[in-house]
Amino acid sequence: MSNVHSNLFVDDGGTGLLxxxxxxxxxxxxxxxxxxxxxxxxxxxxxxxxLPGHGRSAAPADGNFAIDSLAQAVHRSVEEMGLExxxxxxxxxxxxxxxxxxxxxxxxVAGLLLVDPSGDxxxxxxxxxxxxxxxxxxxxxxxxxxxxxxQILEGxxxxxxxxxxxxxxxxxxxTVVSALKAIFQYNPQPALQHYNGPKLSIITxxxxxxxxxxxxxxxxxxxxxxxxxxWLQMDxxxxxxxxxxxxxxxxxxx
Numbered sequence: 001m002s003n004v005h006s007n008l009f010v011d012d013g014g015t016g017l018l019x020x021x022x023x024x025x026x027x028x029x030x031x032x033x034x035x036x037x038x039x040x041x042x043x044x045x046x047x048x049x050x051l052p053g054h055g056r057s058a059a060p061a062d063g064n065f066a067i068d069s070l071a072q073a074v075h076r077s078v079e080e081m082g083l084e085x086x087x088x089x090x091x092x093x094x095x096x097x098x099x100x101x102x103x104x105x106x107x108x109v110a111g112l113l114l115v116d117p118s119g120d121x122x123x124x125x126x127x128x129x130x131x132x133x134x135x136x137x138x139x140x141x142x143x144x145x146x147x148x149x150x151q152i153l154e155g156x157x158x159x160x161x162x163x164x165x166x167x168x169x170x171x172x173x174x175t176v177v178s179a180l181k182a183i184f185q186y187n188p189q190p191a192l193q194h195y196n197g198p199k200l201s202i203i204t205x206x207x208x209x210x211x212x213x214x215x216x217x218x219x220x221x222x223x224x225x226x227x228x229x230x231w232l233q234m235d236x237x238x239x240x241x242x243x244x245x246x247x248x249x250x251x252x253x254x
Contacts (some may be wrong), residue, residue, distance in 0.1 A: 008077040009132060011048045015042030016208065018110055019086040022048040023094030026179050026233070028172040029055030031163070032091070035237035036244065047086075049077055053175035055167075067176040067186040071100035084108070084133060087251055091115035092181060092230065095201075096188055099213075102199075103191025105131035111251035112199040113244065116207050116230055121184045122164075123211040129184055136177050147179065151223055156229030164231055192217050198231075198254065200247050201238065205233050 005011050011030040020034040020040055030037075030048035040046040052073050053059035060069065074097060074141035078086075088109045090098025095117025102109040135144040149168055153161050168176070192199075192213060201207075201214045201222040206229075209215070214222035223243055 005138050008052065008073060009050040010077060010081065011037065012045070013047075014043075014045045017044035018248075019045035019047060019083055019087050020248070021074075021078070021083065021088050022046070023088070023090040023097050024048070024054065025092035025175055026183070027054065027168040028091070028094070028164070029167055031055075032167070032231065036089075036156060036233060036241060039237070039241050044124065047081065047083070049074065049254065050190060051094070053179070054171060058190050059172065059175060063126070063174075063178065065175070065182045067100050067182050067188075068104075070097045070182075071104060074101055075105060078108070085110050086230075087111040087248060088172055089113040089115065090117060091233065092118055093183060094185055095213075096183060099188040099195070101188075102197070103193040106195045106197065109197055109254070111197060111247065112195060113226050113247055114199070114201040114213065115233055115240075116203050117201060118183050118186075118188070119207070119209060119211040119213050119214055120187050120216055121211065122187045124184065130139055133177075133181065135182075136180065138235055141173060141177075152230040155204075155227060156231060156235050160231050160234045163234065188213060189216055192220065194239065198247070198251050200243075201233070202243050204228055204229065204230060206230055 024032050031051050033048045035047045050057035051070055088098045095114040100113045199220055201220055203222055203224055214220045225232045225236055226237050233240045
């Protein structure tokens with residue numbers, strides 16, 4: 001069932017066990033979780049939403065894409081949907097938003113599942129970031145952003161490459177650039193440490209960096225899926241869903 005809750009487009013369905021809420025990556029949308037939604041809805045409510053400025057959700061009126069602001073937009077939608085307690089899943093940018101949300105509303109989040117999440121990008125030297133952001137603010141934007149996408153799509157299936165590049169091209173440039181700048185300004189460590197519930201990070205080898213969340217937080221277990229690009233849940237849905245199911249079973253038992 002598709003609806004709009006507090007200006008966010010929502011794909012909502014299923015009943016039963018503890019609900020799961022999915023938050024997509026930068027330039028993503030609910031469709032990037034289709035394999036997970038159909039898998040879970042046989043036994044529980046599974047909800048995916050389009051972040052502000054993505055998919056079928058309007059951009060924020062004030063143009064604010066700060067991570068905490070995106071988390072607050074998610075919370076308004078959660079309230080309207082009547083989700084009292086749920087497992088929160090976030091991929092990439094959505095991982096940062098999920099961490100921020102869990103830090104703000106820890107009692108609402110029964111479990112936190114991160115999917116190749118953005119790390120603490122404030123640790124990246126400014127001399128590396130400035131040229132990239134400068135290029136995105138120039139006429140070189142299409143070539144630069146698609147070049148970056150192609151790097152992190154290495155190892156992906158043709159279907160995943162086609163879908164994610166199409167999603168990127170459909171996402172307004174202002175959304176992409178503003179949200180990227182927000183990622184580079186966000187330190188997720190305080191929020192992640194504030195959340196004491198069950199958590200797991202499922203990553204690809206791309207996430208093996210010094211500022212990755214599982215490197216910074218010793219209380220964040222992680223598991224690696226190889227042979228995929230950054231969109232591992234789309235490239236290897238069966239392998240991802242098996243790990244997700246194990247995590248959900250632990251949360252359900254609590």
